Amino acid sequence: MPQDNTLKSNRANSELSGEEWPWSKAAKNLAPGLASLQWSPGPLGRTLSSGPRLDIDALGDQTELVPNAETKLYHRRWFMLFLFSAVSASNAFMWLQYGIISNIFMRFYNIDSLAIDWLSMIYLLTYIPLILPVLWLLDNRGIRDVVLVGSAFNCIGAWIKIGSAGPSLFPVTFFGQFVCSVATVFVLGIPSYLASVWFGEQEVSTACSIGVLGNQLGIAIGFLVPPILVPNVDNMDELAHHISIMFYITAGVATFLFILVVFVFQERPKLPPTQAQATARSIPPEQYSYTASIRRLLRNRPFILLIITYGLNVGCFYAVGTLLNRMIIEHYPGEEVNAGRIGLTIVIAGMVGSLICGVWLDKTKTYKQTTLAVYFMSLVGMIVYAATLSLGHLWVVFITAGSLGFFMTGYLPLGFEFAVELTYPESEGTSSGLLNCSAQVFGIIFTICQGKIIDSFGTLAGNIFLCVFLLIGTIITGLIKSDLRRQTANLLAKATAEGQMSGQDYGATALISQPQTPPSQA
Numbered sequence: 001m002p003q004d005n006t007l008k009s010n011r012a013n014s015e016l017s018g019e020e021w022p023w024s025k026a027a028k029n030l031a032p033g034l035a036s037l038q039w040s041p042g043p044l045g046r047t048l049s050s051g052p053r054l055d056i057d058a059l060g061d062q063t064e065l066v067p068n069a070e071t072k073l074y075h076r077r078w079f080m081l082f083l084f085s086a087v088s089a090s091n092a093f094m095w096l097q098y099g100i101i102s103n104i105f106m107r108f109y110n111i112d113s114l115a116i117d118w119l120s121m122i123y124l125l126t127y128i129p130l131i132l133p134v135l136w137l138l139d140n141r142g143i144r145d146v147v148l149v150g151s152a153f154n155c156i157g158a159w160i161k162i163g164s165a166g167p168s169l170f171p172v173t174f175f176g177q178f179v180c181s182v183a184t185v186f187v188l189g190i191p192s193y194l195a196s197v198w199f200g201e202q203e204v205s206t207a208c209s210i211g212v213l214g215n216q217l218g219i220a221i222g223f224l225v226p227p228i229l230v231p232n233v234d235n236m237d238e239l240a241h242h243i244s245i246m247f248y249i250t251a252g253v254a255t256f257l258f259i260l261v262v263f264v265f266q267e268r269p270k271l272p273p274t275q276a277q278a279t280a281r282s283i284p285p286e287q288y289s290y291t292a293s294i295r296r297l298l299r300n301r302p303f304i305l306l307i308i309t310y311g312l313n314v315g316c317f318y319a320v321g322t323l324l325n326r327m328i329i330e331h332y333p334g335e336e337v338n339a340g341r342i343g344l345t346i347v348i349a350g351m352v353g354s355l356i357c358g359v360w361l362d363k364t365k366t367y368k369q370t371t372l373a374v375y376f377m378s379l380v381g382m383i384v385y386a387a388t389l390s391l392g393h394l395w396v397v398f399i400t401a402g403s404l405g406f407f408m409t410g411y412l413p414l415g416f417e418f419a420v421e422l423t424y425p426e427s428e429g430t431s432s433g434l435l436n437c438s439a440q441v442f443g444i445i446f447t448i449c450q451g452k453i454i455d456s457f458g459t460l461a462g463n464i465f466l467c468v469f470l471l472i473g474t475i476i477t478g479l480i481k482s483d484l485r486r487q488t489a490n491l492l493a494k495a496t497a498e499g500q501m502s503g504q505d506y507g508a509t510a511l512i513s514q515p516q517t518p519p520s521q522a
Helices: 011-016 077-096 099-109 113-141 143-162 170-187 190-198 204-229 236-264 275-281 290-298 301-331 336-364 367-388 394-423 428-457 459-478 485-501 507-513
Strands: 006-008 037-042 045-050 062-064
Touching (some): 077 099, 077 113, 077 143, 077 170, 077 190, 077 204, 077 236, 099 113, 099 236, 099 336, 113 170, 113 290, 113 301, 113 428, 143 170, 143 190, 143 236, 190 275, 190 428, 204 336, 204 394, 275 485, 290 428, 301 367, 301 394, 301 459, 336 394, 367 459, 394 428, 394 485, 428 459
Antiparallel strands (some): 006 062
């Protein structure tokens, strides 16, 4: 019998869909769900399915299972992660450096609140048309080139803004912010991809959470530092000097990080960290189609539902972050610094939530249950925040805003990792990119609508508007089918290795050692 570890497609035998492989009793005890594996033709060839179907060869006519592939974890994976996180933090800081002191910049540039809001929303708008080309670049050139280009745009945009520290130079500062927003497209969806490429099975969710934490850290600094660096002074020359100092600091940091990326950041480790990653590497490049991958993702019903729910949740977070200064100043005039501190509280609590959620996922692998619970608590947090904002006690707002941030920001890595599970073996960058695209669309809609509602009816009505959509998102999240394909792939690889070590040819090993024709029907 020829020993061939390649699952070859045979379109001529597509009528044999749903035919079950013979299993021994021992195979059924290997791992939960493995005994229900079925042979069925996928859209591009035969696939193995376990309950919810795992399209192991969905990326081409030949996909290799690599049960005995050597894997290794490199210490430098942590440096790659923290360097990327620093680049993401630098870019996220520049997103909020205007909005959190919006009243000061409105007076400095003599513009209205909508113009200031667009300095934040340009980050969201730019993402939508550019995400597909950037995903193509990620799939064809790799993570190093994408992070390098992103850090370059971040650096260039920061230096452009240095020339905008004058009351008549709003177009210059807007152009600089636009260039920085282009950088966001290159870095925002990277955490899950970087985690899968560099980190092991028991730490991949934690690594993804840390990657997301980088962006949240930048937002936290963006809430805290601008009110300190740019005080609300009356003298315009003095105000221009403070703004210039802030721009020089951000440009210096962005330049330093760009240099580090050029000389230090690496594409991927020599050996894969997991069996699932080894399987993904075994797919021949000529058999991967970027457009076909996008089409498969858009036909994946659980993933489409996740795209919608992720967009609703993160879009609400973007709206709250952009309009926070206006909401706080309306009820607590003159409290610009405390508005920044409340924003900092939201993000710091969210960073803790993100890390806890990542560790929890690595320990339990309960993606659907954890995502639903955190989504529901985001709704509860938003309701409590809306109800207490106008009570007149800032300390209450700090507590309720922190609770909101813990769950709403903690949801970010959950969405990324749940998407990777639902879409394996598609590119992690592609699934994350589509999630973020949805978030940008809803973020623009929610920011504009909530801003108009606040202007016409007050902050309570604006926050109720967001609560309604969080409720819708919670309901839809409950409808998502939990199809954990990456976990199933790792179970298959482990079962294969165990079967080979024991000298038995059953289970997943039997599948890939059988002749390439399906078994005859009984």
